[in-house]
Amino acid sequence: MKTNLLPLPRSLEEREGAFLLAPAAAIGYEGPASAREMAELLAEYLRPATGYALPVREGPAEIVLAQTAPDPEPDEAGFLSEAYALDVAPGGVRIEAATSWGLARGIQAFRQLLPAEIYAAEPRPGQAWEAPAVRVEDAPELRWRGLMLDSSRHFWGVDDVCRFVELLAQHRMNVFHWHLTDDQGWRVEIRKYPRLTEVGSVRRETLVGSLGAWPHRFDGTPYGGFYTQDDLRRVVAFAARRRVTVVPEIDMPGHMCAAIAAYPELGGGEWARPEVRTFWGISQHVLNMEESTLAFCKDVWSELMEIFPSRFLHIGGDEAPRREWEESRRAQELMAERGLTKPEQLQAWFTKELDAFFRSRGRRLLGWDEILEGGVDPSAAVACWRVGWKGWDYVNDAVRAGHDVVLAPTSHAYFDYYQDEPVAEEPLAIGGMLPLSKVYSFSPRLTAVPPEAARRVLGGQGQLWTEYIGTRDYLDYMAYPRASALAEVLWTPPERRRYADFLDRLAAHRARFAAQGVAARPRP
């Protein structure tokens, strides 16, 4: 039997024979409580399609998950080792790892060895649940392998968000970057500032069609939605079980119209009072840089830190126009008080204050690469997205300067871009062109980075901005299979990657999508 693991493991040996999962089988675990937790996760994964209620118990069984020691403290970026070994033989299955993160990845690999119908939500009677015999020894190339979902432009309910996390986990990805607020909607309950959701979560109406089409037309229908803190906790718990880290993003000081609409004192004064934005593009409205506004931001983050245990907290920082600061007498006063000479230094002041605040709480700051402008301490990590027009030098410079970086370039990782010609035959997208083959050609190993700094390239992630993505099927269509390609690029060593081989395995992978109703793009 042929295996079609995706991403391709570091080492894979195909052997004679197969393991047949029987209804009377059990799942055993060896090691700490987290091994039991992973055994229960596997039992839960196998139950719907097989209809088998596989018991979980300590010690020997047909399938054994063995963890050699309790999970250690995560590293400085919040990660644990994800190495695992998977043995499938006619007599049984054994997944071994030093950490529960490794077991979680091994579980996903094992699921992929079973028939694709294992992903179905309903029993598939008559299916033989056979997995080919293999020995897999595996570990990822890069630590940060993720996807970003924008819940502001379009709101995704908790079930859809969990499904999004489950799909990325199936690809052995481990970061869910959640873009929670933007000009077009504030989507998180903050107890101290109820107007953020009362006012900021609803826009009056929404642009119909492309931002570039003239005249603009609007649908005349209010659009809203937000997550209660319990909702957020549900997503965090769902992801944590799969050993996926949820990194929340609250985009500041730009992309803040919804918050300023709710609390005008955060903005530029009477003449700069936005509503929750009803169309796309970059707003000129930004937070003012008062101490009281910084205090507001710290309050917001303090509540979110109670919910999101991730090491990194993402403050956005992209596309914050300086015009309001340039034109404001008060901003000039603040600059003078702080000894600043250029408006961009106001954003740098703000970022540094938040960076220090996060560090005082044992967290780390992550921002889009604009946070490099005006200077920020090397403790801050940078999500590099503008490689396409800035070139790679600034990324290498950031790494050399001591920043950790996450690669999120428009050129290879913006899954809101078109994916094929002719675009007239594709659903409306924001623009751009990112075919599957180009995603697969991405080289996240930076050549100009000195070897001792290479570890600062944490990894990469794909972006699902949702201005034009409003339904679950369309989200699937834009995410997959491009995210499958990215998952392999970030996991599999470059010398083992071949596009033709990826496409070959993708054909089998599509059956997994079909079994669970994922509306992946059917071509190429």
Ligand code: ACM
């Ligand atoms: C971004 O696409 N504005 C990070």
